[in-house]
Amino acid sequence: MTASQPGPLANDVSGTEVSDNAGKSVRSVTGITVRLAGDSGDGMQLLGTQLTNTSALAGNDVATFPDFPAEIRAPRGTRAGVSGFQLQFASEEIFTPGDTLDALVVMNPAALVTNLGDLRKGGILIANEDGFNAKEFKLAKVESDPLESDIINQSYRLVKVPMTKLTRAAVEEHGLSAKNADRCKNFFAMGLVYWLFGRSLEPTLRFIQEKFYKKPDVVAANEAALRAGWAYGETTEAFGESYSVDAAELQPGTYRNIMGNQALAWGLITASKISGKELFYGTYPITPASDILHELTKHKNFGVRTFQAEDEIAAICATIGAAFGGEMAVTASSGPGIALKGEAMGLGVMMEMPMIVINVQRGGPSTGLPTKTEQSDLLQAMFGRNGEAPMPVLAPCSPADCFDMAIEAWRIAAETMTPVMLLSDGYIANGSEPWKIPEMNSLPKITIQHPPATSGEEPFLPYERDENLSRPWAVPGTDGLMHRIGGLEKEDRTGNVSYDPDNHQHMVQTRAEKVARIADRIPEQDVLGETSGDVLVVSWGGTYGACHTAVSRARMDGHDVSHAHLRYLNPMPRNIGTLLKSFRKVIVPELNAGQLRMLLRSEFLVDCIGINKIKGKPFTVNELVDAIQSHAAPARKSKAG
Amino acid sequence: MSLPVLKATDFASDQDVRWCPGCGDYSILAQMKKVLPNVGVPREKIVFISGIGCSSRFPYYMNTYGMHSIHGRAPGFATGLKSTRPDLMVWVITGDGDSLSIGGNHFIHAIRRNLDINIVLFNNRIYGLTKGQYSPTSAEGQITKSTPMGSIDHPLSPLSIALAAEATFVARSMDAHVKHLGDMLMAASQHKGTSLVEVYQNCNVFNDGAMAYAQEKKQRPNNIIELEHGKPMIFGENRDKGIRLTGNHLEVVDTADVPADDLLIHDAHNPDPSIQMMLARMRYPVMPEPFGILRQVDGVATYNDQINDQVTTAKREKGEGDLNTLFHSGDTWNVA
Numbered sequence: 001m002t003a004s005q006p007g008p009l010a011n012d013v014s015g016t017e018v019s020d021n022a023g024k025s026v027r028s029v030t031g032i033t034v035r036l037a038g039d040s041g042d043g044m045q046l047l048g049t050q051l052t053n054t055s056a057l058a059g060n061d062v063a064t065f066p067d068f069p070a071e072i073r074a075p076r077g078t079r080a081g082v083s084g085f086q087l088q089f090a091s092e093e094i095f096t097p098g099d100t101l102d103a104l105v106v107m108n109p110a111a112l113v114t115n116l117g118d119l120r121k122g123g124i125l126i127a128n129e130d131g132f133n134a135k136e137f138k139l140a141k142v143e144s145d146p147l148e149s150d151i152i153n154q155s156y157r158l159v160k161v162p163m164t165k166l167t168r169a170a171v172e173e174h175g176l177s178a179k180n181a182d183r184c185k186n187f188f189a190m191g192l193v194y195w196l197f198g199r200s201l202e203p204t205l206r207f208i209q210e211k212f213y214k215k216p217d218v219v220a221a222n223e224a225a226l227r228a229g230w231a232y233g234e235t236t237e238a239f240g241e242s243y244s245v246d247a248a249e250l251q252p253g254t255y256r257n258i259m260g261n262q263a264l265a266w267g268l269i270t271a272s273k274i275s276g277k278e279l280f281y282g283t284y285p286i287t288p289a290s291d292i293l294h295e296l297t298k299h300k301n302f303g304v305r306t307f308q309a310e311d312e313i314a315a316i317c318a319t320i321g322a323a324f325g326g327e328m329a330v331t332a333s334s335g336p337g338i339a340l341k342g343e344a345m346g347l348g349v350m351m352e353m354p355m356i357v358i359n360v361q362r363g364g365p366s367t368g369l370p371t372k373t374e375q376s377d378l379l380q381a382m383f384g385r386n387g388e389a390p391m392p393v394l395a396p397c398s399p400a401d402c403f404d405m406a407i408e409a410w411r412i413a414a415e416t417m418t419p420v421m422l423l424s425d426g427y428i429a430n431g432s433e434p435w436k437i438p439e440m441n442s443l444p445k446i447t448i449q450h451p452p453a454t455s456g457e458e459p460f461l462p463y464e465r466d467e468n469l470s471r472p473w474a475v476p477g478t479d480g481l482m483h484r485i486g487g488l489e490k491e492d493r494t495g496n497v498s499y500d501p502d503n504h505q506h507m508v509q510t511r512a513e514k515v516a517r518i519a520d521r522i523p524e525q526d527v528l529g530e531t532s533g534d535v536l537v538v539s540w541g542g543t544y545g546a547c548h549t550a551v552s553r554a555r556m557d558g559h560d561v562s563h564a565h566l567r568y569l570n571p572m573p574r575n576i577g578t579l580l581k582s583f584r585k586v587i588v589p590e591l592n593a594g595q596l597r598m599l600l601r602s603e604f605l606v607d608c609i610g611i612n613k614i615k616g617k618p619f620t621v622n623e624l625v626d627a628i629q630s631h632a633a634p635a636r637k638s639k640a641g
Numbered sequence: 642m643s644l645p646v647l648k649a650t651d652f653a654s655d656q657d658v659r660w661c662p663g664c665g666d667y668s669i670l671a672q673m674k675k676v677l678p679n680v681g682v683p684r685e686k687i688v689f690i691s692g693i694g695c696s697s698r699f700p701y702y703m704n705t706y707g708m709h710s711i712h713g714r715a716p717g718f719a720t721g722l723k724s725t726r727p728d729l730m731v732w733v734i735t736g737d738g739d740s741l742s743i744g745g746n747h748f749i750h751a752i753r754r755n756l757d758i759n760i761v762l763f764n765n766r767i768y769g770l771t772k773g774q775y776s777p778t779s780a781e782g783q784i785t786k787s788t789p790m791g792s793i794d795h796p797l798s799p800l801s802i803a804l805a806a807e808a809t810f811v812a813r814s815m816d817a818h819v820k821h822l823g824d825m826l827m828a829a830s831q832h833k834g835t836s837l838v839e840v841y842q843n844c845n846v847f848n849d850g851a852m853a854y855a856q857e858k859k860q861r862p863n864n865i866i867e868l869e870h871g872k873p874m875i876f877g878e879n880r881d882k883g884i885r886l887t888g889n890h891l892e893v894v895d896t897a898d899v900p901a902d903d904l905l906i907h908d909a910h911n912p913d914p915s916i917q918m919m920l921a922r923m924r925y926p927v928m929p930e931p932f933g934i935l936r937q938v939d940g941v942a943t944y945n946d947q948i949n950d951q952v953t954t955a956k957r958e959k960g961e962g963d964l965n966t967l968f969h970s971g972d973t974w975n976v977a
């Protein structure tokens with residue numbers, strides 16, 4: 001695992017010098033972690049996305065971590081306004097965007113002071129020199145020019161580049177206003193970074209042409225800036241060498257880069273297609289869930305209907321209405337909106353309506369940290385409804401896994417006649433990774449049947465149950481099946497309103513049992529490592545990559561550690577209890593105060609040790625490795641990861 | 642296709658009706674059952690969706706498809722259902738608390754979207770199901786369980802709200818005037834777009850007689866005015882009073898003093914809702930309260946048509962969605 005091992009750039013000996021190019025050598029390395037940081041108006045997210053796509057196209061494995069301010073346009077030049085994009089690309093399979101940075105690109109002093117702490121000693125620091133002046137120092141609240149400080153010059157390989165001036169010169173002939181010319185400087189930075197890491201300019205040149213095709217002068221200027229950045233790298237003496245990262249050995253197939261929310265949207269579309277349903281998506285905008293709406297609404301030709309409601313309550317109610325009508329119904333939000341949906345979710349549970357409720361979690365409580373990630377809505381997902389209202393809960397583990405889990409959520413909802421909660425998070429939603437495009441015939445099948453019309457002579461029983469304890473999905477418009485459903489307790493089989501005490505207990509238990517039985521129809525928990533031993537790390541959701549990498553590292557260091565990553569949280573896989581009891585210690589890392597740990601303890605009476613981080617930031621591999629090692633028995637022999 | 646001839650009783654479900662004896666809800670239920678066989682839609686294509694309240698038990702009593710949902714949110718459920726299943730006739734049954742307190746937001750938005758649904762708002766100016774607290778339509782000063790010193794909220798007018806939300810069909814009727822009520826339900830059912838029928842409904846347990854001025858045969862003629870499109874506005878026991886537009890306000894005049902030509906002619910089809918809004922604001926005891934269709938404007942696009950048209954257009958322009966094409970759009974690469 002390359003994620004946070006002292007990498008090649010820290011000490012220039014570990015890479016292999018492979019060639020000599022115009023007097024400069026190209027050093028081959030296995031992976032690079034780079035962060036691009038600037039003012040939120042500087043186009044850092046665009047730069048990061050382009051570098052990601054280009055690296056993915058070069059066959060590298062990639063993982064990204066965009067990080068932006070909550071304010072749309074935080075005051076320019078301030079620390080609060082810094083927008084960052086971190087990316088790891090590697091010639092090996094990777095699972096995280098990396099811990100410490102091999103290279104950091106900063107466009108202004110605020111970006112430097114807020115990000116420098118993550119740059120490894122000896123790492124490359126590229127600074128836009130033109131962004132370092134008295135005015136910017138004041139905005140960033142720094143006393144003097146940090147680029148002049150001895151510490152920086154001694155600890156890092158600082159390269160100062162007058163990007164603004166060079167960009168202006170490069171685009172001069174295209175006659176842009178000074179303001180528009182300066183806007184091109186992120187493409188200059190991109191060109192420079194591309195040179196440094198041996199990336200091709202082609203995909204980005206294509207992107208520029210497609211994106212700005214209506215403005216030929218902008219196309220020309222951005223292209224010029226990009227090429228100028230590359231040429232600068234090639235000619236300046238500041239860089240003695242560049243780096244190359246070979247293609248990763250991924251499974252054969254066709255790949256594309258995909259972001260979590262996009263994968264979720266595509267998974268939903270796919271689920272609707274393979275189940276022969278049209279998709280209704282009811283939602284109210286909220287960060288970081290909104291991009292699912294933006295993506296879905298582009299694909300109306302798949303029969304997708306998107307409804308931007310007046311609030312989250314209307315959104316879920318409309319979703320239930322669509323489910324009642326017989327369509328595939330999905331609603332999504334983030335914590336605050338999910339709180340509003342609670343009552344309607346309970347109704348969905350009571351009416352036993354198939355639908356998906358997506359929660360793209362962010363920092364809480366209340367409005368919390370809208371643009372930062374957290375995993376603190378697990379207990380809300382499990383219990384955030386009045387009464388006994390169990391709902392299946394699933395959680396994708398990575399951006400690409402969102403595709404599969406969206407399909408899985410719909411399979412379970414339709415098979416079981418129940419709302420299903422899908423827990424994503426901001427880290428997964430905005431992160432990206434290569435996705436192996438599935439073969440059409442490998443997609444799972446979802447067969448949905450609605451009871452057909454009858455003469456109506458026999459009374460229709462809307463709450464009669466099949467082997468999954470699931471009730472028939474009879475849709476309005478079908479002759480002979482007229483029935484009424486609602487939130488008052490239902491009499492078994494007939495569905496009539498009933499206050500009968502025994503019936504209520506029976507129905508509560510039946511609804512719970514129905515959800516519990518889903519465990520028979522999901523895979524058993526898989527484990528990295530042995531199924532018994534010293535330490536088991538149990539994780540869920542977006543911490544998968546960091547936990548997987550950390551456990552692999554601990555194993556390579558000779559510790560007896562295994563990893564179980566839960567994608568099914570309610571019900572849990574059948575074998576999870578046995579697994580927990582087969583280890584001396586169970587460690588549960590979570591980006592919350594210990595919610596899965598509470599569930600595991602109460603359900604299985606197994607003591608669990610929490611590693612809990614609530615900083616709006618993902619785990620680094622290093623902090624997990626340290627925590628695991630502090631609990632694990634001393635390392636024995638070294639074994640394979 | 643000829644539909645089987647149904648009777649009112651065919652629309653009765655097998656459930657016992659459990660409203661208080663004497664409740665106005667019975668009459669509305671009876672009129673609905675009477676009207677439905679004539680609306681031209683088969684029974685299995687009719688769906689009743691309600692919120693929570695006494696009135697919202699309504700769907701259980703109809704032998705159609707039905708959903709008793711959560712407090713105030715019936716318009717939300719109706720939106721999802723009608724958007725995906727425009728072939729269904731959707732009725733929303735709601736109370737004044739249900740639609741104007743907790744559901745105010747959804748009420749407004751269903752109307753402004755002009756979703757093709759029919760909202761029947763049972764207005765008893767009280768919370769019935771929770772046993773007698775004041776509601777958003779309760780009179781100022783009204784003494785209730787939660788307002789022992791009198792309500793200090795200003796009452797809302799559902800009709801004004803609907804008109805403010807650019808409703809395309811707005812009418813008012815009452816439980817006790819069954820023929821009129823039937824006519825309004827029928828007219829609402831035929832309207833394409835959101836129709837709102839406010840029905841004065843007597844809660845004889847918690848607010849008995851609150852609207853007696855409009856409901857009682859004797860008082861009715863002097864306190865209400867029945868609107869008819871294209872007809873001059875005349876009311877009163879002896880049809881001796883009329884409404885005149887003077888400057889920018891409405892006033893009651895004696896027909897003996899004012900020539901018939903000077904009276905306001907009701908124009909329900911006027912796309913400009915200004916005068917309809919003035920009518921909606923006429924309140925007892927200062928003015929007679931209007932009953933009948935205040936506004937009925939055709940030809941406004943419905944939400945359900947438009948959401949479905951966009952799907953059709955997208956399919957026509959981009960072709961039916963193909964997963965393989967979607968997955969391979971943009972930059973891809975091969976690993977051998």
Ligand SMILES: Cc1ncc(C[n+]2csc(CCOP(=O)(O)OP(=O)(O)O)c2C)c(N)n1
Binds near residue numbers: 735738767
């Ligand atoms: C979320 C929620 N809040 C409160 C209630 C309690 N509640 C039920 S009905 C009702 C008011 C009903 O009044 P109205 O809509 O006028 O109907 P009516 O009973 O008079 O027909 C209230 C407050 C509820 N069921 N749900």
Ligand code: SF4
Binds near residue numbers: 661
């Ligand atoms: S409480 Fe009032 S509204 Fe409710 S059923 Fe009784 S009379 Fe009707």
